[in-house]
Amino acid sequence: xxxxxxxxxxxxxxxxxxxxxxxxxxxxxxxxxxxxxxxxxxxxxxxxxxxxxxxxxxxxxxxxxxxxxxxxxxxxxxxxxxxxxxxxxxxxxxxxxxxxxxxxxxxxxxxxxxxxxxxxxxxxxxxxxxxxxxxxxxxxxxxxxxxxxxxxxxxxxxxxxxxxxxxxxxxxxxxxxxxxxxxxxxxxxxxxxxxxxxxxxxxxxxxxxxxxxxxxxxxxxxxxxxxxxxxxxxxxxxxxxxxxxxxxxxxxxxxxxxxxxxxxxxxxxxxxxxxxxxxxxxxxxxxxxxxxxxxxxxxxxxxxxxxxxxxxxx
Amino acid sequence: xxxxxxxxxxxxxxxxxxxxxxxxxxxxxxxxxxxxxxxxxxxxxxxxxxxxxxxxxxxxxxxxxxxxxxxxxxxxxxxxxxxxxxxxxxxxxxxxxxxxxxxxxxxxxxxxxxxxxxxxxxxxxxxxxxxxxxxxxxxxxxxxxxxxxxxxxxxxxxxxxxxxxxxxxxxxxxxxxxxxxxxxxxxxxxxxxxxxxxxxxxxxxxxxxxxxxxxxxxxxxxxxxxxxxxxxxxxxxxxxxxxxxxxxxxxxxxxxxxxxxxxxxxxxxxxxxxxxxxxxxxxxxxxx
Numbered sequence: 001x002x003x004x005x006x007x008x009x010x011x012x013x014x015x016x017x018x019x020x021x022x023x024x025x026x027x028x029x030x031x032x033x034x035x036x037x038x039x040x041x042x043x044x045x046x047x048x049x050x051x052x053x054x055x056x057x058x059x060x061x062x063x064x065x066x067x068x069x070x071x072x073x074x075x076x077x078x079x080x081x082x083x084x085x086x087x088x089x090x091x092x093x094x095x096x097x098x099x100x101x102x103x104x105x106x107x108x109x110x111x112x113x114x115x116x117x118x119x120x121x122x123x124x125x126x127x128x129x130x131x132x133x134x135x136x137x138x139x140x141x142x143x144x145x146x147x148x149x150x151x152x153x154x155x156x157x158x159x160x161x162x163x164x165x166x167x168x169x170x171x172x173x174x175x176x177x178x179x180x181x182x183x184x185x186x187x188x189x190x191x192x193x194x195x196x197x198x199x200x201x202x203x204x205x206x207x208x209x210x211x212x213x214x215x216x217x218x219x220x221x222x223x224x225x226x227x228x229x230x231x232x233x234x235x236x237x238x239x240x241x242x243x244x245x246x247x248x249x250x251x252x253x254x255x256x257x258x259x260x261x262x263x264x265x266x267x268x269x270x271x272x273x274x275x276x277x278x279x280x281x282x283x284x285x286x287x288x289x290x291x292x293x294x295x296x297x298x299x300x301x302x303x304x305x306x307x308x309x310x311x312x313x314x
Numbered sequence: 315x316x317x318x319x320x321x322x323x324x325x326x327x328x329x330x331x332x333x334x335x336x337x338x339x340x341x342x343x344x345x346x347x348x349x350x351x352x353x354x355x356x357x358x359x360x361x362x363x364x365x366x367x368x369x370x371x372x373x374x375x376x377x378x379x380x381x382x383x384x385x386x387x388x389x390x391x392x393x394x395x396x397x398x399x400x401x402x403x404x405x406x407x408x409x410x411x412x413x414x415x416x417x418x419x420x421x422x423x424x425x426x427x428x429x430x431x432x433x434x435x436x437x438x439x440x441x442x443x444x445x446x447x448x449x450x451x452x453x454x455x456x457x458x459x460x461x462x463x464x465x466x467x468x469x470x471x472x473x474x475x476x477x478x479x480x481x482x483x484x485x486x487x488x489x490x491x492x493x494x495x496x497x498x499x500x501x502x503x504x505x506x507x508x509x510x511x512x513x514x515x516x517x518x519x520x521x522x523x524x525x526x527x528x529x530x531x532x533x534x535x536x537x538x539x540x541x542x543x544x545x546x547x548x549x550x551x552x553x554x555x556x557x558x559x560x561x562x563x564x565x566x567x568x569x570x571x572x573x574x575x576x577x578x579x580x581x582x583x584x585x586x587x588x589x590x591x592x593x594x595x596x597x598x599x600x601x602x
Contacts, residue, residue, distance in 0.1 A: 032408050034411070034412070079586060079589070079590060080589070085407065086349060087589060087593070089408065090350050090544060091585060091589065093352070097537050097578060097582065098583075101575060101576065102576075104575065105573060105576065216419070220412075220416055220419065262430070264431050267426075268424070269427060271420070272424060275420040275423070278416040279413055279420070282413050283413075
């Protein structure tokens with residue numbers, strides 16, 4: 001049971017990293033990215049391939065995974081920089097799908113749908129299963145904390161202010177002399193680095209990755225996390241991720257209680273519940289549990305300003 | 315290798331004509347409601363399965379089964395838009411688009427819950443391919459092509475000659491002006507949701523007729539359908555047809571140097587290429 005809780009904690013940490021990344025892209029800069037899982041996959045595959053095929057140290061693999069995530073993020077952002085949001089939605093979603101098809105077919109590199117197994121975990125052999133899980137939980141928690149404080153810092157920095165200005169009205173930001181596209185690209189790069197980092201950690205934790213893991217449902221989980229916690233808010237991103245993992249895991253226990261369902265039906269019902277929850281949440285709580293903080297953490301926001309600033313209303 | 319090109323062109327035109335049907339549905343919904351409706355994928359799947367039940371359980375032949383596909387997918391589209399997506403619209407198109415992804419996953423799993431994950435084939439008479447020299451054409455493909463052309467003709471006639479069709483174009487073109495003229499936009503939205511998703515259902519079944527269907531049928535085709543609509547110009551119905559033919563032919567020609575499983579990647583590349591070179595698409599409006 002402890003082991004299960006620890007594993008849940010690790011999942012929550014990985015989701016939190018992704019939600020933090022999404023928060024930079026969507027919450028701060030107001031950019032649409034429905035292909036989160038694609039950047040997550042880029043990080044996972046980069047690190048897994050570097051460590052299994054080239055035998056590089058795990059640390060290097062993880063750094064490369066985050067870097068590759070950022071690089072691909074820059075590429076996608078440059079291509080889509082001038083597009084309207086609805087086109088950005090299509091392109092980012094398509095990007096993740098195209099990537100999954102490539103990962104399923106380039107067998108020489110990714111082992112196709114069989115996936116890559118035997119991805120090394122840090123000190124996995126020395127610590128034993130329970131010790132390894134606990135160590136990884138601490139590692140992920142430390143990374144979430146570090147990324148959280150870095151992004152908090154970023155959010156209150158002049159850079160973060162410009163991002164929010166662009167989110168609220170990019171023409172005004174441009175008139176104020178800000179190079180809007182450069183800021184958008186940087187926001188994508190930073191956010192996608194966090195997504196890539198999460199992907200790399202995921203691979204080293206589970207020791208196995210395959211294309212079927214990187215489905216759009218995962219993107220929805222992260223959106224759900226950020227929406228539950230509060231868009232534009234780093235604390236909300238972390239809290240939301242924990243809530244989402246707890247919710248996802250609880251559905252795992254509810255399904256077996258229903259008699260007469262086959263395994264496929266159980267899995268289908270679970271996805272219906274999860275996507276239904278997202279719809280309900282989107283509909284009734286677009287502000288999330290922790291609404292976006294004012295530009296200063298100590299000065300309370302004015303009542304009524306919240307609805308205007310939420311990017312979901314943009 | 316070059317000798318394969320005529321065959322691939324024929325296959326591409328046939329695939330493109332089939333693709334045009336759901337692409338018209340998508341682009342019509344976009345034209346009126348102004349958001350990319352990703353739930354198109356599951357509606358195509360629902361249509362494919364509705365047609366499957368009509369075909370295998372009720373013994374309908376292809377054309378009546380396609381009507382069932384249209385009606386069931388259209389009805390689900392109407393209801394899901396009314397009760398799930400409509401409330402999102404005031405929150406902006408991104409929220410609506412995300413909602414439509416959640417919706418599509420939910421609906422896809424409803425299909426999975428009922429029918430399971432296995433592949434299902436339609437009950438069709440076995441027919442030998444026709445041969446013209448080196449070219450092979452399947453009678454079913456020709457029938458699908460004919461059906462697609464008829465569907466397109468009906469859509470164009472509807473938009474050009476009926477009052478509702480004209481009202482639909484008016485709302486797409488300028489909602490406030492249409493409102494001043496007394497056009498009930500909410501009614502038009504319901505009609506476009508029904509017809510658009512109905513077309514998605516027909517498209518799903520036409521795609522399934524060639525091969526087999528499973529709960530992911532619509533999702534696998536989604537990128538190609540979106541590519542067709544974007545290449546032609548989102549919101550333009552003639553554009554959807556042109557885009558679908560372009561994407562269909564492009565996907566088939568890609569078989570010269572890529573494996574068939576890369577089809578949807580070609581669709582994605584087509585989206586990228588068009589958005590870089592001509593963001594409004596071949597026949598559409600500005601994309602930025």
